[in-house]
Structure formats: C-alpha cells, structure tokens
Amino acid sequence: MRAACGTDTDRAAPCTSDTYEVTVRDGRVVAASDTPGGGTIPPGTTVLLGREAGAQQLRKLSLGEEVTVRHRLVPASGLPFRFALGGFPVLADGQPLSGLDDRTSAVRTAVGVADEGRRVWLLALDGAPEYRTGLTIAEVADVLLGLGAEDGFSLDGGGSSTLVARAPGAGTVSVRNHPSGGAERPVPNGIGVFAGQARAGGAPDRRAVRRPVRRGRH
Numbered sequence: 485m486r487a488a489c490g491t492d493t494d495r496a497a498p499c500t501s502d503t504y505e506v507t508v509r510d511g512r513v514v515a516a517s518d519t520p521g522g523g524t525i526p527p528g529t530t531v532l533l534g535r536e537a538g539a540q541q542l543r544k545l546s547l548g549e550e551v552t553v554r555h556r557l558v559p560a561s562g563l564p565f566r567f568a569l570g571g572f573p574v575l576a577d578g579q580p581l582s583g584l585d586d587r588t589s590a591v592r593t594a595v596g597v598a599d600e601g602r603r604v605w606l607l608a609l610d611g612a613p614e615y616r617t618g619l620t621i622a623e624v625a626d627v628l629l630g631l632g633a634e635d636g637f638s639l640d641g642g643g644s645s646t647l648v649a650r651a652p653g654a655g656t657v658s659v660r661n662h663p664s665g666g667a668e669r670p671v672p673n674g675i676g677v678f679a680g681q682a683r684a685g686g687a688p689d690r691r692a693v694r695r696p697v698r699r700g701r702h
Contacts, residue, residue, distance in 0.1 A: 486520040488535045493560075504539035506532045506551075513549045516542075569673040571595070575636030580625035590618040591664045592641040595675060596633025605631050606675060608647040611664030643669045 489499040507515035508530040525531050530553050534542045545551065559565055574581055575596065596605040605628065609618055619627065621638055628636035643665035648657045659668050 486522060486531070486533055488520055488533060491535070500535045502539055503533060503535050504542040505534075506542045506545055508532065508551050508553060511550055511552065513545050513547050513551055516545070516547065567675075569639070569675065571637040571639045573636070574621055574625040574638050575628050575633060578629065578634045580622065580629065584620075584622040584625055586620045586622035589620050589623075590641050591616060591643075591645045592619050592621075592624050593639040593645040594624050594628060594636060595639060596628035596631055596636040598632055598634045603632070605633055606647075606677075607631075608645045608661050609641070610661045611643070611645060612662035615662075616664055639675075640671070644671050646671065646674075 486505075487499060488501075488503045489497065491497045503518065503520055505517045505520050506513055507521075509526075509528060520533055521531065532542055532553070534540075557565060557568060574584055574594070591609045591611045592607070593609070594607040596607065597603070607624070607627065609615065618641070624638055625636060643663055645661065646659060646663055646668055647661045649660050650657045663669060
C-alpha cells in the first residue's frame, strides 16, 4: 500500500487516513479510491494521492474527466533552482545540527557552503581499505566546520563517494579517490565544477566546451 505520510511542508508529519487516490491514464481519470493502492504502477499511468486538503481537491475529479498532470520543484524560498540533488543538512549557520549520528562510521560525501554561496567545499572520503572506517555524520559536520563552512550537507556515501578531476594538460577526467566498492559506481546526480579554456590575456573562455572536474552524490 502506498503511504500517505509527510506533507509538502513537513516531511516528518504523521500518516493520515484522510486520503483520496486518483488514477490517470491517457489523460483521463480511470479510477478513484478513498484508500491508497499498492503494487506496481503500469507504464503510461499516473497515480495522484492526496491527503487532507489535497484529498479534497482530488475528490472534485470525476471518472472519465480529462486531466493534465504537470509537476515541478518549487523552492520554499521562492528563488529559482539553479540545480538540485539529494542530501540532508548537517551544519546550519555555523553550528552542527542536533541529533547527528556519532556512532556509525562510513565513507562519506559532503558539501559545505560559506559567504552566501561564494565559497564551496566538496568533500569525498577515500574508500581504500586502510581508510574505510570513514567518519560519522557528526564528524562530517565537524570537518566542514573546521574547513570554514557555515552550512553543510551530507550526500550519498559508501560506494557512491567518488571524486574525479581533469589534471592540467589531460584530455579526460580520472577518478582521484578509491571508491569503496573497488570501481566507479553509476550515480544519477552530483556536483560538478567547470572551467573553460583560457583566451588571450589569460581570461577563461566561457564559450569553451566544459568538462567535469569534481563530483559527488546522494
């Protein structure tokens, strides 16, 4: 059964029984239910599950009614996203968040930010056997704070912790750490820093083809 827990503004909100589910196929409502369904959603099918106020809106739809589904990320700050990736905060306004795990060590990936985004630190631990004990989440926050970060986020770690860079004069990027799984893992998102080729006078040419320099993922 699909869970109806959390809200758009409170991810930790408890589950609710005030739900309504609508199934849309080929642009029309083909099914509706007061109880969330379960199992695999067939290709070409969209399931809309609402709770409380969202459920009330979905109840206004009728079987056979034409529906257009659009979805996008809407930042709470009102500022448009330049890019987004998954992670969770560990450092805010120069202070580690409370309740961070201080027991479980693992290979970690993290990002720290300071000076209103003008400075960024990308942290990827080496996954070689001699370093594989890693850091706890609390230690990650402390490391970012020690580097000078004001805000910090933990990204995906373990075998996904990967740092790549293009060395000066090289034509391609190469992996610079030792992924704990023994090889680079396919990862769907990350953070990249790009630099263009230098023009006459030493200024970078922003029109140049860009290559990734560094990345990590959650």
